[in-house]
Amino acid sequence: MKVTILYNTFEGYEAYPGAEIEAAADAAKPRRGTKKKKKRKTDIEAITDALRDLGHEPTTLPIDGRPQTLTKLARSSADLYFNLVESYAGDDTMEMHFAAFLDLVGKRYTGAGPQGSYLAMDKAVAKKIIHYHGLDTPYSVVVNKGRVEHAQDIRFPVIVKPAAEDASKGIDASSVVESIKDLFERIAYVHEEFDSPALLEEYIEGREIYAAILGNEKPEALPLVELDLSRLPDGMPRIAGYEVKFDVTTEAYKKTKSAPARDLDEELVTRIQETALTAFRVLKLRDYGRLDLRVTKDGRVYVIEANPNPWLDPTAEFAMAAKESGRSYVDVIGAIVELAMRR
Numbered sequence: 001m002k003v004t005i006l007y008n009t010f011e012g013y014e015a016y017p018g019a020e021i022e023a024a025a026d027a028a029k030p031r032r033g034t035k036k037k038k039k040r041k042t043d044i045e046a047i048t049d050a051l052r053d054l055g056h057e058p059t060t061l062p063i064d065g066r067p068q069t070l071t072k073l074a075r076s077s078a079d080l081y082f083n084l085v086e087s088y089a090g091d092d093t094m095e096m097h098f099a100a101f102l103d104l105v106g107k108r109y110t111g112a113g114p115q116g117s118y119l120a121m122d123k124a125v126a127k128k129i130i131h132y133h134g135l136d137t138p139y140s141v142v143v144n145k146g147r148v149e150h151a152q153d154i155r156f157p158v159i160v161k162p163a164a165e166d167a168s169k170g171i172d173a174s175s176v177v178e179s180i181k182d183l184f185e186r187i188a189y190v191h192e193e194f195d196s197p198a199l200l201e202e203y204i205e206g207r208e209i210y211a212a213i214l215g216n217e218k219p220e221a222l223p224l225v226e227l228d229l230s231r232l233p234d235g236m237p238r239i240a241g242y243e244v245k246f247d248v249t250t251e252a253y254k255k256t257k258s259a260p261a262r263d264l265d266e267e268l269v270t271r272i273q274e275t276a277l278t279a280f281r282v283l284k285l286r287d288y289g290r291l292d293l294r295v296t297k298d299g300r301v302y303v304i305e306a307n308p309n310p311w312l313d314p315t316a317e318f319a320m321a322a323k324e325s326g327r328s329y330v331d332v333i334g335a336i337v338e339l340a341m342r343r
Contacts, residue, residue, distance in 0.1 A: 002057045003337065004078035006085050006109070007044050009062035043313045047082060050333035058082075063098070065089025074105040080340060081109040086309065093164055095121060110340040112308035116284040120308040121164050123199050126283055130303050133282045135275055137303045138202040138294075143187050155202065159239065160186040163199040168242040170194050173252075176203055176237035204304075206296040208240055209261060211276030212310070212321035213289045214332070216339055219280055221273035223324035225317045226261040240292075258317050260324045268299055275301050283308075287339045290318055 041049075044060060051058040061076070063069055063085050081102065088094030096117035102109045112120065119126050124142045131137055142163055157178045162170040170190055177183045183200070190198040208229055212222040227245075229238040232252055243250045264272070276291040283306050290310040294302040310318045314329050322332040 001055075001080065001337075002059070002078040003051050003080045003082055004076060005044055005047055005051075005058060005060045005082045006063055006073070007060065008085055008087055009064050041314070043311060043316075044084065046314050046329065047084075047312060047333055050330045051082070051337070053330050054334050054337070056337070063088065070101065073107075079108070080337060081107050082337070083109040083111050083309065084312075092169075093121065108340060108343075110309075110336050111287050112285050112289070116286060116289075116308045119283045120285070120289075120306040123161075123305055124163050124197075126306060127303075129282055130279055133278060135278060135303050136300060138204050140199055140201040142197050142199055144197040145191055157203040157237075158183060159201050159203045159237075160190060161199050161201070162190050162194040162196040164196050165194060168240060168245050170196075170242075171239065172241040172243050173236050173239075175241060176239060203237070203239075204294040204296065204302050205238065206294040206300075206302070207261075208238070209272060209293045209295050210258070210317045210321070211273060211291045211293060212318045213276060213280045213285070213291065214287075214322070214335060214339075216286050216343065219277055221277050222318075222321035224261040224264065224269060224272060225258050225321050225324075227256060227258045227317075229256055231255040258320060260320065264295075268295070268301075271299075272301050275303060279303050279306055286343070288318070288336050 048058045048060065059078070061069075061073060063073070065088055083099070083102065085098050086092065086095050088098050096114045099109070099112065099117050100114040103114065119129065124140065127137045127140055157176050159171075159176050160183065161175055170193065174189075175186065177186050187198045187200075190196060208227040210225045210227065212225070213219050214222060227240055229240070229244070232238060232244070232255060236252060241252075244252045244256050247253050261269075272293060272295065276293065279291050280289055285306060285308050288310070290307040292304040292307065294304055296302070310316070312318060312333070319329055319332060322329070327335070
């Protein structure tokens with residue numbers, strides 16, 4: 001079967017989150033001998049290899065924001081398009097429009113459709129849907145320039161982040177504020193830096209849990225993965241900010257890691273997975289996805305956000321969860337292909 005991998009490329013685009021920081025750090029290291037560091041395989045290369053191992057004929061098509069490329073895509077004739085596009089011409093809010101374009105030109109593709117992409121990107125709308133379906137999510141309010149949306153009162157500390165970004169963009173240690181002064185400064189930062197409404201969200205202290213989901217009619221919750229934030233430097237809020245997840249030069253990055261979640265009793269694991277499955281369904285995700293959750297000391301489960309097409313790097317949390325379930329990386333890619341073809 002012919003499978004074309006669609007992925008982003010534009011000026012300033014990173015092959016993976018934190019790639020530019022990692023490259024700069026490597027360049028700054030003193031050279032000892034002539035041995036070169038082994039080049040890291042990208043998710044695109046890993047998926048290409050997996051598709052080839054499965055007997056498919058993989059090709060790639062970079063989506064660069066030019067109309068000519070869309071025309072080329074519309075005229076192409078692969079059996080399936082493995083969609084890794086998360087923005088268009090550098091605009092993350094265009095992810096849903098790209099999926100809609102694939103629908104308009106009649107292309108079969110993996111992952112979320114326009115509805116799922118939109119609901120996951122607009123965190124404020126997603127939280128309302130999640131709350132409506134009886135799931136816990138932190139109380140929140142959206143602040144646009146000159147306008148505040150009505151919401152339940154929230155107490156400090158509060159986390160402030162862009163209302164429509166992913167990959168921890170706009171989230172760092174300064175995102176958690178405990179005073180009116182810091183709150184307004186952070187709101188202004190989000191407005192100016194990201195040209196986005198700011199989402200003010202009640203800060204929930206607890207364990208950072210990731211629930212990977214695979215499937216459609218009967219989606220399966222894979223074993224849980226935890227980002228261990230317990231060793232972060234003193235005084236630093238326990239959040240999965242950019243410096244924690246992707247900036248290899250920081251102490252926070254070096255002291256945190258993701259691993260299969262341990263020390264959770266069976267009843268709690270079941271509740272977390274059922275919560276993730278419900279969120280997956282009501283936010284109209286499909287094929288595969290990941291829910292980010294917080295679990296408090298008293299066992300309360302909060303949905304933080306949804307990731308419709310999570311990073312499929314072999315070292316990332318989704319592949320980690322799949323491995324814990326007994327699946328190889330090739331198995332995971334094969335399952336996603338099969339799910340998309342059956343729709």
